[in-house]
Amino acid sequence: MSLIKSISGIRGTIGGKVGDNLTPLDVVKFVSAFGIWLQNNKNKKDLTLIIGRDARISGSMVNSLATATLQGLGINVIDLGLSTTPTVEVMVPELNADGGIILTASHNPKQWNALKLLNEKGEFISGENGAEVLALAESEDFNYADVDDLGKYETRDDAFDIHIQQILDLPMVDVEAIKAKKYKIVLDAVNSTGGIAIPMLLDKLGCETVKLYCEPNGQFPHNPEPLKEHLGDICELVIKENADLGVVVDPDVDRLALIDEKGEMFGEEYTLVAVADYLLKNKNGVAISNLSSSRALRDVAQTHNSEYFASAVGEVNVVNLMKEKNAVIGGEGNGGIIYPELHYGRDSLVGVALFLTHLAKENKTVSELRAGYPSYFMGKKKIELTPEINVDDLLTKMEKEYQNEEVSTVDGVKIDFENNWVHLRRSNTEPIIRIYTEAKSQEEADKLGDDMIAKIKSLI
Structure with missing residues (x-):
């Protein structure tokens, strides 16, 4: 089971041990960190957040924990209930809110759930902001509201219509x-x-x-x-x-x-x-x-x-x-x-x-x-990382190996050939190098991936 803390949010499997999975205590901790981060950055007391969730089984429980935590911080909550990610994103600026939380693990199986964090524009918070929220969560330096200052709670059922x-x-x-x-x-x-x-x-x-x-x-x-x-x-x-x-x-x-x-x-x-x-x-x-x-x-x-x-x-x-x-x-x-x-x-x-x-x-x-559109076929392969593999050095070697082609190093190394391409990047969630390829046939895309694996192994 897993708890994945990233700059874009927190996701994990329901149940298990605190810190290893998305337990009730973890939900409270990370929602607290996001709420306090907003309070610090907005520098005002009367904050309002939009919250919405997909239909996964744990959604109601996670929603209750999140909304109560926000109210405990003195933050007002507008709960859209069952919603979609884009609907919550649209409703944050529509209701002039200060941010939002979407409770969804997107395409992950039913045992997963997640907190996706939005700014006042209804957009995912930046990597820099996400790092600040994670740091706050680790510090657990939380200060909750007095009883007279608890946040208000209301629901809306017109979000889809809007x-x-x-x-x-x-x-x-x-x-x-x-x-x-x-x-x-x-x-x-x-x-x-x-x-x-x-x-x-x-x-x-x-x-x-x-x-x-x-x-x-x-x-x-x-x-x-x-x-x-x-x-x-x-x-x-x-x-x-x-x-x-x-x-x-x-x-x-x-x-x-x-x-x-x-x-x-x-x-x-x-x-x-x-x-x-x-x-x-x-x-x-x-x-x-x-x-x-x-x-x-x-x-x-x-x-x-x-x-x-x-x-x-x-x-x-x-x-x-x-x-x-x-x-x-x-x-x-x-x-x-x-x-x-x-x-x-x-x-x-x-x-x-x-x-x-x-x-x-x-x-x-x-x-x-x-x-009417050009037909391309994609291949996806991977190489398991071992301690002796220096990924940065390896990607630099691949960049030099294909320096006469069109090469991008914006995210890993992408090599554009005349009729196909390959993209090599370190996974953010697994100890692997992902190898994406695209060509005019599936056979060609798969062969290009195999050729790249062979080239990488020759450079290790």
């Missing part, structure tokens, strides 16, 4: 074009909050929703990461229902995977590619993804005379580069769409609305749309 209306009001979302198509869509929400939010959105867009695993009870019917090997049921149901599209979201609804009308994966990498294609067709600008995302986004940007840049891996890094370059669209290859016209966070709901607008305006089936 979030969805903001999406419908976006100029690039053509509600009438989508309604005219009367799309039939199968939805797999892995029995979490996407089963509430996505049908509400699709109803407003005039779509018929066929629900699969949409009961928000936290009993995940399959591994909640929306990858091909976990999605056999929806692929079959799309064909059986003669549906136009399948939509898959993870438990906190910040990753979006699509299934075409033939029951085939559209490809998580291509969710962002398709949305960017639509947006850049209408407005030249900049597209951003991370270094481990598909080259297809760069190709699509170039066809629209737009620029493409890659950030280090991690949503915070993508957002920072998007702001720096004033990007039109950005995200990650795991199906994460970040549309700054709405907010700087991965958002499956706005991704669905933009994708359906694109599909309707192109007047194509989903498979026809996918066929």
Whole structure:
């Protein structure tokens, strides 16, 4: 079992020993640290935080601990209850709050939960701020409020309505074009909050929703990461229902995977590619993804005379580069769409609305749309680290070995060859070097990974 403390939040498995897992005492400690950090930085007493959770089994317990802790610090709490990550992000500035906490372990299995920490903009706190929160947690220098100064508690049940209306009001979302198509869509929400939010959105867009695993009870019917090997049921149901599209979201609804009308994966990498294609067709600008995302986004940007840049891996890094370059669209290859016209966070709901607008305006089936994009195949391999391996030295050697190619050292080492690429980076959560590759065929991508492993071993 595990407790992972990172600059972006705290995640761990429920139960077990304090400090080794996400126990009640750990929840109280880290929520206390975040609340006190906010008080120190805001330099005011009357703070308000937004809190929301996905549907996982431990959510209610963790929510009770977190909200009571914040009130104990004298911080007011607005509890959205069952929500999504992007909905909480939208509601923080909407309600003029001072920050937020999302209780979700995203695509991790049901035994996991986590605290994701937001600033007053509804964006993940920076790495520097995260380090300060962790330091406070370790010090346990907590001072709680007197009885007359406890925080107030209230609930809101209109957050989904507000979030969805903001999406419908976006100029690039053509509600009438989508309604005219009367799309039939199968939805797999892995029995979490996407089963509430996505049908509400699709109803407003005039779509018929066929629900699969949409009961928000936290009993995940399959591994909640929306990858091909976990999605056999929806692929079959799309064909059986003669549906136009399948939509898959993870438990906190910040990753979006699509299934075409033939029951085939559209490809998580291509969710962002398709949305960017639509947006850049209408407005030249900049597209951003991370270094481990598909080259297809760069190709699509170039066809629209737009620029493409890659950030280090991690949503915070993508957002920072998007702001720096004033990007039109950005995200990650795991199906994460970040549309700054709405907010700087991965958002499956706005991704669905933009994708359906694109599909309707192109007047194509989903498979026809996918066929219009360059096809790339990705490989993922790893090398176990041993004490004698100096990762920094090894990556420097690889950089020199391929100095005549296009090399980036923003995050590990990425080598761009003419027809493929490889990205080598140290894992943040395991003692391994991750090796990502992409090429024009799966065989080529896998061979490139094996060749890189052989080269690395020759340099150790």
